Amino acid sequence: MDFANYQLESFFDELFEAQGRPRRGSKLLVEKIESLSSENLLTKQRAAETMLLQMGITFAVYSSDEGSEKIFPFDIIPRIVEGEEWNQIEAGLKQRIFALNAFLEDIYNERKIIKDRIVPEEVILSSRTYRKECQDFSPPRGIWCHVTGTDLVRDADGTFYVLEDNLRCPSGVSYVLENRQVLKRTFPQVFEASNVRPVDDYSNRLLDILEHLVPENVSNPTIGVLTPGSYNSAYFEHSFLARQMGVELLEGQDLVVYDGFVYMQTTKGLQKVDVLYRRIDDDFIDPLAFRPDSLLGVPGIMQVYKSGRLAMANAPGTGVADDKVVYAYVPKIIKYYTGEEPILPNVPTYICADSKECSFVLENLDKLVVKAANESGGYGMLVGPHASKEERDEFAALIKENPRNYMAQPTLALSRAPTITEGNIEGRHVDLRPYILYGEDIYVLPGGLTRVALRKGSLVVNSSQGGGSKDTWVVDPL
Amino acid sequence: MLSRVANSVYWMCRYIERAENVARFISVNLNLLLDIPLEANLQWAPMIATTGDREEFENLYPDYSQENVTNFLTFNRQYANSILSCLHAARENARSVREIISIEMWEQLNRFYIELKEAEHSGFATNDPHKFFLMIKMRGHMFSGLLYSTMSHGEAWHFARMGLMIERADKVSRILDVKYYMLLPTADYVGSPYDNIQWAAVLKSASAHDMYRKRFHRITPTNVADFLIFDAEFPRSIRHCTGNAFESLHEITGSPYGAAQNSAEKYLGRLAADLNYSDIEDVMNVGMHEYLDSFQVRLNEVGKEISSTFFKVLPTAESFASQQ
Numbered sequence: 039m040d041f042a043n044y045q046l047e048s049f050f051d052e053l054f055e056a057q058g059r060p061r062r063g064s065k066l067l068v069e070k071i072e073s074l075s076s077e078n079l080l081t082k083q084r085a086a087e088t089m090l091l092q093m094g095i096t097f098a099v100y101s102s103d104e105g106s107e108k109i110f111p112f113d114i115i116p117r118i119v120e121g122e123e124w125n126q127i128e129a130g131l132k133q134r135i136f137a138l139n140a141f142l143e144d145i146y147n148e149r150k151i152i153k154d155r156i157v158p159e160e161v162i163l164s165s166r167t168y169r170k171e172c173q174d175f176s177p178p179r180g181i182w183c184h185v186t187g188t189d190l191v192r193d194a195d196g197t198f199y200v201l202e203d204n205l206r207c208p209s210g211v212s213y214v215l216e217n218r219q220v221l222k223r224t225f226p227q228v229f230e231a232s233n234v235r236p237v238d239d240y241s242n243r244l245l246d247i248l249e250h251l252v253p254e255n256v257s258n259p260t261i262g263v264l265t266p267g268s269y270n271s272a273y274f275e276h277s278f279l280a281r282q283m284g285v286e287l288l289e290g291q292d293l294v295v296y297d298g299f300v301y302m303q304t305t306k307g308l309q310k311v312d313v314l315y316r317r318i319d320d321d322f323i324d325p326l327a328f329r330p331d332s333l334l335g336v337p338g339i340m341q342v343y344k345s346g347r348l349a350m351a352n353a354p355g356t357g358v359a360d361d362k363v364v365y366a367y368v369p370k371i372i373k374y375y376t377g378e379e380p381i382l383p384n385v386p387t388y389i390c391a392d393s394k395e396c397s398f399v400l401e402n403l404d405k406l407v408v409k410a411a412n413e414s415g416g417y418g419m420l421v422g423p424h425a426s427k428e429e430r431d432e433f434a435a436l437i438k439e440n441p442r443n444y445m446a447q448p449t450l451a452l453s454r455a456p457t458i459t460e461g462n463i464e465g466r467h468v469d470l471r472p473y474i475l476y477g478e479d480i481y482v483l484p485g486g487l488t489r490v491a492l493r494k495g496s497l498v499v500n501s502s503q504g505g506g507s508k509d510t511w512v513v514d515p516l
Numbered sequence: 517m518l519s520r521v522a523n524s525v526y527w528m529c530r531y532i533e534r535a536e537n538v539a540r541f542i543s544v545n546l547n548l549l550l551d552i553p554l555e556a557n558l559q560w561a562p563m564i565a566t567t568g569d570r571e572e573f574e575n576l577y578p579d580y581s582q583e584n585v586t587n588f589l590t591f592n593r594q595y596a597n598s599i600l601s602c603l604h605a606a607r608e609n610a611r612s613v614r615e616i617i618s619i620e621m622w623e624q625l626n627r628f629y630i631e632l633k634e635a636e637h638s639g640f641a642t643n644d645p646h647k648f649f650l651m652i653k654m655r656g657h658m659f660s661g662l663l664y665s666t667m668s669h670g671e672a673w674h675f676a677r678m679g680l681m682i683e684r685a686d687k688v689s690r691i692l693d694v695k696y697y698m699l700l701p702t703a704d705y706v707g708s709p710y711d712n713i714q715w716a717a718v719l720k721s722a723s724a725h726d727m728y729r730k731r732f733h734r735i736t737p738t739n740v741a742d743f744l745i746f747d748a749e750f751p752r753s754i755r756h757c758t759g760n761a762f763e764s765l766h767e768i769t770g771s772p773y774g775a776a777q778n779s780a781e782k783y784l785g786r787l788a789a790d791l792n793y794s795d796i797e798d799v800m801n802v803g804m805h806e807y808l809d810s811f812q813v814r815l816n817e818v819g820k821e822i823s824s825t826f827f828k829v830l831p832t833a834e835s836f837a838s839q840q
Contacts, residue, residue: 091630092623092626092627092630093619093623267612268608268611268612273611277611277614277615278614278615280615281614281615286518287613287615288518289520291520292518292519292520302518303518303519303520304517304518304519305517305518305519305522305671305675305768305826
């Protein structure tokens with residue numbers, strides 16, 4: 039399978055610096071792929087898919103019948119990031135997460151950043167994910183966002199931008215770990231020779247940050263992963279992480295609050311729970327504190343949490359820092375708490391709450407990407423250049439109705455990576471979600487999840503909308 | 517361990533054992549068809565009679581052809597006890613306890629389910645039923661082998677084994693009972709070679725034929741029943757399975773043998789003791805079908821008590837009080 043007909047067009051390519059010229063870290067891989075017949079390569083692709091299906095690495099599809107599962111489509115050609123470039127990304131992410139954590143601690147307590155007029159008060163208070171229940175509260179060790187998945191994209195000139203921060207319950211890390219297992223078997227020699235930074239340490243690190251939260255008087259703590267249950271689309275990941283860490287996998291129905299503590303119901307009676315890595319959104323975690331119709335959560339758990347008898351990661355209330363309007367202020371937030379310039383830039387952002395910017399957005403809807411402030415998974419989004427006139431009019435009405443809820447960004451020419459298509463290799467747009475853990479120090483998992491828009495020309499990488507994934511290799515020269 | 521998890525592990529094993537035993541059921545008939553000159557369709561109706569789901573079948577299918585009966589028992593999703601439904605339920609349970617069972621168990625169960633779904637449309641089950649149902653039996657064996665050899669023998673494992681043993685005891689009693697419903701061409705056939713062929717088919721489908729021959733050499737109805745109900749060493753005899761379930765129950769609770777701390781121990785203890793202190797003559801005195809029927813009813817009660825002792829989902833005020 040050769041790359042003779044592989045077209046870069048006008049996009050930044052992750053593996054090639056120019057037509058026919060692979061980047062330094064990608065040479066070995068490109069040579070290997072060229073040495074394989076297209077039949078060989080497709081056999082490898084199919085073998086990888088079979089492996090994923092047999093391992094049960096699947097996500098539930100809500101709409102399809104019999105609660106069926108699909109594998110998250112996987113492309114065996116990895117995305118490669120050079121070590122030097124990665125070091126910059128890593129430094130940028132550490133800086134950003136440190137600042138966002140300081141921001142959360144500040145706005146729920148002293149609100150200095152508001153008093154100093156860096157961020158307007160109404161932006162915070164009007165955010166749907168701001169939790170007044172967390173006011174005047176500081177979580178154990180002052181850590182709010184223990185696990186973050188930050189979405190990065192690359193523009194035509196190769197610059198990395200932060201597209202959005204996910205500080206609530208970011209998912210996908212299990213795919214990173216399992217994709218790596220599969221790819222090690224797909225390209226064993228190339229992998230070995232490429233000096234790839236390992237990702238295997240993630241579960242240990244995650245367990246470290248959870249243990250770091252155990253109240254000091256507790257000697258034999260019970261730690262659990264709290265999942266909405268086996269019908270949740272990320273259930274595989276919840277169970278995977280619980281298994282990797284050797285901790286309990288809990289559902290709301292297993293837990294009960296009594297006499298100021300949280301207990302789990304066991305075959306021998308009740309047992310106290312000390313730390314939860316919760317993968318249920320704030321809204322659903324406690325029907326007494328938040329949405330009363332939630333059946334997934336545990337009534338009264340917020341009370342126990344605030345009394346310090348139960349620690350939770352991530353802390354409830356972190357969503358305000360990944361609000362898509364607050365996002366526009368993050369460069370200023372970084373400057374405010376660190377005194378430094380941001381290492382990783384934001385994508386230029388127009389805030390519709392600002393009337394001047396709003397009219398610019400409305401006039402240029404055909405060139406912009408518009409996003410709702412609190413949606414994720416590619417929902418509540420308009421890709422202007424690809425939308426019809428009706429869709430744009432519909433969005434214009436939504437924006438006028440509730441400007442606070444929208445922001446807009448220029449359409450980026452997202453970078454591409456070679457991807458196996460029907461009988462060929464073609465460029466497809468990708469993004470990158472690295473995972474960041476905040477414990478005693480801040481750790482960035484080398485690489486992260488590369489999501490790829492498998493449909494030709496598509497810019498939407500979400501798994502719910504035809505996206506797939508690739509393994510991400512951070513390689514250092516030997 | 518979590519009550520929900522114990523419940524899922526227990527049912528996962530019950531469902532897999534159930535699926536395997538439906539295949540055993542069907543293979544009784546397949547074995548017979550090779551030997552008995554009986555009109556084929558007459559042979560398959562009793563199969564449905566033993567399941568007790570005759571009405572459900574007749575609502576869905578026009579007649580008792582081999583194809584219809586096989587399809588109903590193997591692939592019908594509306595029928596809760598079809599092999600496919602059982603595996604689906606087993607897999608759903610396994611999915612919710614993936615962090616408890618071994619990765620090998622999960623992968624094998626997952627593959628088992630995927631293969632079966634594919635077989636539904638490939639015609640494998642109709643074209644080569646012997647091979648097909650043998651495959652299902654072997655998949656079941658493989659799962660119990662993985663259960664024994666890849667999962668720590670702790671509390672969760674004992675719940676798994678207890679589920680498997682209770683289901684197996686129940687199903688062996690039903691396979692033995694199949695003979696009660698079987699037809700012979702005429703009354704002259706009772707005690708004839710054909711009668712013996714039927715008993716041999718029963719033994720084969722319980723994977724008991726060779727082990728039986730070692731002990732009793734010749735096939736007689738009484739000895740077959742004796743072997744499948746009471747044999748102390750054969751791992752599928754009702755007594756052996758009930759005894760194993762009883763052992764696991766005590767491992768779970770930590771109660772000494774002979775002392776029952778809850779109703780599950782009380783019911784299962786009595787049932788196991790009855791099997792230890794009865795013999796085939798007691799069975800013949802009440803009648804085999806009646807004996808097996810009453811065994812199944814008592815085993816059902818054991819199941820209910822296990823559920824109320826360990827799996828109750830919501831804690832009561834008393835259970836709080838006893839913890840504090």
